[in-house]
Amino acid sequence: MWSYVAGRLFATIPVLLGVSVLVFLLMHLAPGDVTGTLLGPMASPEARLAIRERLGLDQPLPVQYLTWLGLVLQGDLGSSWVHRQEVADLILPKFVNTAVLALSAALLAYIIGFAAGIWAASRSYTATDRVVMGLMLVFGSTPLYWLGLVLVLVFSLSLRWLPATGMVSTLDGGGVLDVLSHLVLPAAASALPSAAIVARVTRGSMLDVLKQNYIRVARSRGVPWPVIIRKHALRNAAPPILTVGGMELGYLLGGVVFTEVVFAWPGVGNQLYSSIVGRDIPMVQGVVLLIALSFVVINLVVDVVNTYIDPRTRTVNGQQ
Amino acid sequence: MKSGGGSLAWTVRTLSLTIPIVAGLLAEPRPALAAGTVVWGLPVGVSVLDPHVSCGWMAKFVDYQMFEGLVEIDLTKPEAPTQFKGQLAERWEVSDDGLVYTFHLRQGVRFHDGTPFDAAAVKFNFDRFLDKSAPHYSATAAGYFSFAGISPIIKSVEVMDPATVRIMLNEPNNQFLRLGMEDCPQLYMVSPEAIKKYGEKDLALHPVGTGPFKFVERQPGVKIELVRHEEYWGQKPGLDRIIFRELEDPATRLNAFRAGEINIIQDPVWDEIEDLVAEGYVVTKNERAPTLWYLSLNTRHPKFKDARVRRAINMAIDREGLVKEVLRGYARPAYTMLNAGTHAHDPDFVSFKYDPEGAKALLKEAGAENLTLTFELPKYGFGELVEKWVQRDLKKVGIETNLVVMEWLAYLDKWNAGMPEGVAINDMIWGMQTPEWTSNSYRCDRQPPNGWNNAWGCNPEADKLLREAVRKRDLKEAAKLYQQADRIMLEEAAYAPLYHYYNPIALHPSVKGFVNAPANWWDLSTVRVEK
Numbered sequence: 119m120w121s122y123v124a125g126r127l128f129a130t131i132p133v134l135l136g137v138s139v140l141v142f143l144l145m146h147l148a149p150g151d152v153t154g155t156l157l158g159p160m161a162s163p164e165a166r167l168a169i170r171e172r173l174g175l176d177q178p179l180p181v182q183y184l185t186w187l188g189l190v191l192q193g194d195l196g197s198s199w200v201h202r203q204e205v206a207d208l209i210l211p212k213f214v215n216t217a218v219l220a221l222s223a224a225l226l227a228y229i230i231g232f233a234a235g236i237w238a239a240s241r242s243y244t245a246t247d248r249v250v251m252g253l254m255l256v257f258g259s260t261p262l263y264w265l266g267l268v269l270v271l272v273f274s275l276s277l278r279w280l281p282a283t284g285m286v287s288t289l290d291g292g293g294v295l296d297v298l299s300h301l302v303l304p305a306a307a308s309a310l311p312s313a314a315i316v317a318r319v320t321r322g323s324m325l326d327v328l329k330q331n332y333i334r335v336a337r338s339r340g341v342p343w344p345v346i347i348r349k350h351a352l353r354n355a356a357p358p359i360l361t362v363g364g365m366e367l368g369y370l371l372g373g374v375v376f377t378e379v380v381f382a383w384p385g386v387g388n389q390l391y392s393s394i395v396g397r398d399i400p401m402v403q404g405v406v407l408l409i410a411l412s413f414v415v416i417n418l419v420v421d422v423v424n425t426y427i428d429p430r431t432r433t434v435n436g437q438q
Numbered sequence: 439m440k441s442g443g444g445s446l447a448w449t450v451r452t453l454s455l456t457i458p459i460v461a462g463l464l465a466e467p468r469p470a471l472a473a474g475t476v477v478w479g480l481p482v483g484v485s486v487l488d489p490h491v492s493c494g495w496m497a498k499f500v501d502y503q504m505f506e507g508l509v510e511i512d513l514t515k516p517e518a519p520t521q522f523k524g525q526l527a528e529r530w531e532v533s534d535d536g537l538v539y540t541f542h543l544r545q546g547v548r549f550h551d552g553t554p555f556d557a558a559a560v561k562f563n564f565d566r567f568l569d570k571s572a573p574h575y576s577a578t579a580a581g582y583f584s585f586a587g588i589s590p591i592i593k594s595v596e597v598m599d600p601a602t603v604r605i606m607l608n609e610p611n612n613q614f615l616r617l618g619m620e621d622c623p624q625l626y627m628v629s630p631e632a633i634k635k636y637g638e639k640d641l642a643l644h645p646v647g648t649g650p651f652k653f654v655e656r657q658p659g660v661k662i663e664l665v666r667h668e669e670y671w672g673q674k675p676g677l678d679r680i681i682f683r684e685l686e687d688p689a690t691r692l693n694a695f696r697a698g699e700i701n702i703i704q705d706p707v708w709d710e711i712e713d714l715v716a717e718g719y720v721v722t723k724n725e726r727a728p729t730l731w732y733l734s735l736n737t738r739h740p741k742f743k744d745a746r747v748r749r750a751i752n753m754a755i756d757r758e759g760l761v762k763e764v765l766r767g768y769a770r771p772a773y774t775m776l777n778a779g780t781h782a783h784d785p786d787f788v789s790f791k792y793d794p795e796g797a798k799a800l801l802k803e804a805g806a807e808n809l810t811l812t813f814e815l816p817k818y819g820f821g822e823l824v825e826k827w828v829q830r831d832l833k834k835v836g837i838e839t840n841l842v843v844m845e846w847l848a849y850l851d852k853w854n855a856g857m858p859e860g861v862a863i864n865d866m867i868w869g870m871q872t873p874e875w876t877s878n879s880y881r882c883d884r885q886p887p888n889g890w891n892n893a894w895g896c897n898p899e900a901d902k903l904l905r906e907a908v909r910k911r912d913l914k915e916a917a918k919l920y921q922q923a924d925r926i927m928l929e930e931a932a933y934a935p936l937y938h939y940y941n942p943i944a945l946h947p948s949v950k951g952f953v954n955a956p957a958n959w960w961d962l963s964t965v966r967v968e969k
């Protein structure tokens with residue numbers, strides 16, 4: 119078990135390196151020039167040259183990359199070119215905000231998706247199954263931006279039950295209840311498309327398991343249906359569901375950007391959007407690296423949990 | 439210049455789909471937020487709060503509340519052109535030859551950190567971008583002040599006594615004071631102690647001025663909070679605090695406003711303004727805001743070398759229809775590059791009337807029929823509604839245009855560099871209160887990288903008029919020269935002005951005393967919020 123975990127940990131290194139190279143290159147190959155951001159639109163060519171030298175932008179790309187990577191490994195993500203503050207200081211609090219939103223959305227998505235998937239699977243090919251899965255299909259196909267606006271219009275502007283934007287009240291906000299009230303709508307908007315995916319995978323996985331002989335045997339011996347679902351089917355159907363659940367959490371961490379824009383939620387997604395628009399390369403690199411790291415860690419955790427549940431999956435490079 | 443993001447078209451479509459769901463339920467404004475507090479929804483993010491190294495209308499707006507210059511434009515009146523008022527200088531004199539400005543400083547003023555404001559502080563601030571040997575010299579600040587054309591004008595800054603400063607110019611320039619009041623950069627007085635203490639890197643996190651409001655905190659992307667400066671030397675402001683929220687998405691900004699989470703928003707979605715008024719909100723505008731939307735027509739483009747083709751483009755655009763249908767009356771057709779906020783603006787001058795048949799004839803005469811042109815534009819907070827209108831009008835006279843949309847900052851870099859031969863048209867929303875803005879758009883020596891004459895137009899006669907205009911002591915005479923140059927250059931048709939924007943701002947009914955001044959930033963010291 120521990121050698122498996124160590125092997126999986128080791129396998130994440132090339133993934134993270136690959137991500138770092140991609141992020142680095144993408145931002146450097148995009149059009150535009152940061153000297154315009156820093157010095158104003160009509161700075162002299164000399165001033166532009168000086169700032170390029172100061173930022174090391176006159177060095178060859180591999181040198182720039184290695185310098186940056188060396189600093190990142192020491193925990194130094196550099197300074198934001200736009201905000202002139204340490205990237206880590208800027209993005210870590212926002213990452214916590216995003217994590218709060220993504221985890222709440224994931225929790226909601228699991229509850230809805232899991233319940234819908236099991237319900238549909240236990241009544242497969244009936245009208246209930248079709249209605250539930252049809253509804254999930256609608257959720258899965260709804261554009262997040264639109265869904266967010268509808269939720270605001272109904273629950274915030276019309277019914278006046280919940281706030282429309284932000285994470286806390288603008289004036290003297292704070293406290294758990296205040297955050298929770300702000301969390302409901304963005305979490306719901308983010309959760310529904312993910313819930314649809316979890317529901318589909320749960321249903322599919324459950325149906326596969328329910329076809330197995332040991333389930334038939336259990337049924338023929340008169341074991342009650344809820345017990346079969348809970349004790350025999352669910353545990354065996356769990357690995358793919360957990361994998362997809364973990365991936366959904368990863369996607370939510372990186373993908374709540376639209377929700378964050380619509381609800382002005384102060385997270386990294388919102389920050390990533392403005393940093394890309396502002397060509398704030400250190401910020402973009404920091405945020406993407408953080409999201410990639412979380413994605414890899416989540417997958418690692420899911421894999422470890424899966425191997426705990428199902429010993430058959432304990433294989434690294436063909437070795438037991 | 440403004441910056442922004444999001445798509446209006448998408449928002450409008452979305453809202454039009456969703457609003458019927460709750461039709462009739464948005465009947466009245468929410469109760470007021472706390473009395474004494476303004477929460478302002480900004481349409482774009484704010485750059486750094488260090489006035490000497492900052493560019494952009496929003497940073498200027500925030501800084502305006504915290505910082506002061508020697509002289510400032512008075513934004514407590516809606517009339518244009520704006521007038522000067524002594525701020526940290528009680529009065530000032532200009533020598534007969536226009537070369538020496540003597541400022542008599544206000545006594546007893548202190549910065550928010552308690553340190554005194556005096557002539558030495560003024561010199562310290564100027565040295566930051568003029569004196570390379572000063573320990574606090576900033577190359578970035580020097581770049582900004584050079585770009586704005588301020589530092590090249592200044593010969594020296596001298597402290598005469600603790601209450602008097604003298605600035606010598608290299609040559610007369612009747613726009614010297616106005617140039618220092620624009621947004622890019624801002625000639626504000628920053629506490630020398632703060633500059634020394636925080637250095638260039640951290641100064642923006644600790645902005646220390648002498649203004650009516652002082653800095654509390656900034657949470658990037660969340661809010662910037664200011665509170666009243668109780669020891670302010672002048673009239674105490676009516677507000678206890680100001681919170682700026684950066685809400686770039688137009689629909690989000692509107693939702694926060696309607697939900698009662700903010701009480702003022704800038705640039706409400708044009709289509710929604712009528713509904714906002716019906717719901718009881720107050721929407722203000724200023725018909726003389728110095729804000730112009732215009733097209734640059736590349737004189738180096740093979741199809742545009744003949745001025746008749748560029749004139750035909752000007753004649754083909756239905757500006758009246760554009761402001762009525764798209765901007766819903768929150769703009770006026772523009773036929774001059776001298777925007778409505780400058781003293782040189784001539785509201786009666788019409789360069790090219792809408793005449794599609796005349797445009798067609800002119801194109802035929804120039805042998806330029808069935809053109810296909812590239813039109814570059816930024817991804818902007820208002821969507822591409824305006825550009826699509828222009829595209830439709832040009833199609834009517836037989837000109838096809840390919841719209842190439844780019845991210846704002848990438849676009850800005852390209853725009854600043856001047857149009858390459860392959861690009862025929864691009865656009866911009868901008869404007870300053872000084873007519874010198876047109877010098878930077880028109881003069882031959884202001885082609886990139888020395889100015890924003892990015893259509894590469896050049897006319898020696900107009901150049902001569904513009905150089906003469908800025909040296910005149912009499913502003914009325916100067917205005918005539920600026921107008922003559924404008925007419926010559928519009929006949930050259932390197933630009934197609936589209937409309938003068940009215941800067942709509944929506945207020946909760948509890949907000950009183952706000953003046954929508956003819957500027958792209960506003961004075962909040964006159965505002966009150968009632969419960």
